[in-house]
Amino acid sequence: MKKVISYSSGKGGVGKTSLVANMGVLWSQQGKKVLVVDGDWSLGKMALTLGVKPQWAVNDVLEGRITLREAVQGVSSHLSLLASPSGIMGFEELSEIHRNQLYYEIDALQEDYDLVLIDHSSGVHWGVIQFAAAAHQHVIVTTAEPTSYMDAYAIMKILSQRFKIRNFQLMVTMSQDLSETQKIIERFIDITQSHLDVKVLEVGHFLFEPKLAESLRQQKPFVSLYTDIAFTQQLSRVCKLLERIPCEKGSGLKFFYSENINPIAAR
Numbered sequence: 001m002k003k004v005i006s007y008s009s010g011k012g013g014v015g016k017t018s019l020v021a022n023m024g025v026l027w028s029q030q031g032k033k034v035l036v037v038d039g040d041w042s043l044g045k046m047a048l049t050l051g052v053k054p055q056w057a058v059n060d061v062l063e064g065r066i067t068l069r070e071a072v073q074g075v076s077s078h079l080s081l082l083a084s085p086s087g088i089m090g091f092e093e094l095s096e097i098h099r100n101q102l103y104y105e106i107d108a109l110q111e112d113y114d115l116v117l118i119d120h121s122s123g124v125h126w127g128v129i130q131f132a133a134a135a136h137q138h139v140i141v142t143t144a145e146p147t148s149y150m151d152a153y154a155i156m157k158i159l160s161q162r163f164k165i166r167n168f169q170l171m172v173t174m175s176q177d178l179s180e181t182q183k184i185i186e187r188f189i190d191i192t193q194s195h196l197d198v199k200v201l202e203v204g205h206f207l208f209e210p211k212l213a214e215s216l217r218q219q220k221p222f223v224s225l226y227t228d229i230a231f232t233q234q235l236s237r238v239c240k241l242l243e244r245i246p247c248e249k250g251s252g253l254k255f256f257y258s259e260n261i262n263p264i265a266a267r
């Protein structure tokens with residue numbers, strides 16, 4: 001496994017799953033072996049967004065029915081998915097044991113993939129924060145709404161203060177007006193960098209794209225349906241940019257698993 005990238009937002013419904021699914025498709029079309037992990041353990045929608053019906057989900061792994069390797073399903077030749085269940089009680093907040101089991105088992109797949117993309121649920125509970133902290137790269141998704149960027153700030157604050165993560169890549173979505181949004185986001189980045197010991201790099205800025213809803217209705221990935229549209233081209237540019245950004249030093253699932261087994265106790 002060359003790189004684990006975590007996508008989080010704090011606020012729900014900002015477009016994380018749409019971005020992760022479609023970046024996974026684009027990277028796999030370039031020949032990279034990609035595993036997408038649906039980290040929304042109890043309301044998983046990644047399978048729907050990718051247009052597949054998974055036979056297994058992460059709860060089957062955690063309840064011992066199958067191994068994680070068996071639960072991973074092929075979406076296309078280079079793209080695989082570890083799906084999450086939707087509407088099964090008991091997996092909203094994974095236990096410490098379950099989280100560690102997943103770190104261990106995902107790490108064991110390291111030879112099989114070039115990229116592992118983890119799409120988190122909303123919120124800032126430990127299940128999100130610990131998985132986000134364990135990645136090599138930290139993408140934060142926000143809109144230009146104060147309720148969204150306040151939550152983006154909260155996630156970066158926790159990750160930087162608790163886990164010493166210094167570099168974040170910001171993706172801005174659902175923009176109604178590019179230049180207005182740009183001003184808001186530049187100010188947000190300035191304030192964040194002056195209050196927290198972090199570097200925030202804006203890597204992509206996306207307009208509100210009504211055809212995303214159509215791709216969900218058709219249950220096909222957006223970038224496969226609309227290959228020449230601005231959203232797809234912009235997403236391809238973000239993929240290239242993220243590839244060039246090096247991993248955080250001393251990061252990754254294995255490092256995290258061994259060093260931070262109980263970060264609350266280690267504070």
Ligand SMILES: Nc1ncnc2c1ncn2[C@@H]1O[C@H](COP(=O)(O)OP(=O)(O)OP(=O)(O)O)[C@@H](O)[C@H]1O
Pocket residue numbers: 009011012013014015016017018019040045120121122173174175206207208209210212213216
């Ligand atoms: N740039 C965009 N323009 C228009 N609609 C969008 C955009 N991004 C996402 N959407 C739509 O917003 C809805 C929520 O998107 P998505 O599920 O990707 O968000 P999320 O952040 O993963 O949500 P959750 O917090 O529930 O996991 C979907 O209906 C999706 O089609």
Ligand SMILES: [Mg+2]
Pocket residue numbers: 016017018040045119120121
């Ligand atoms: Mg989602």
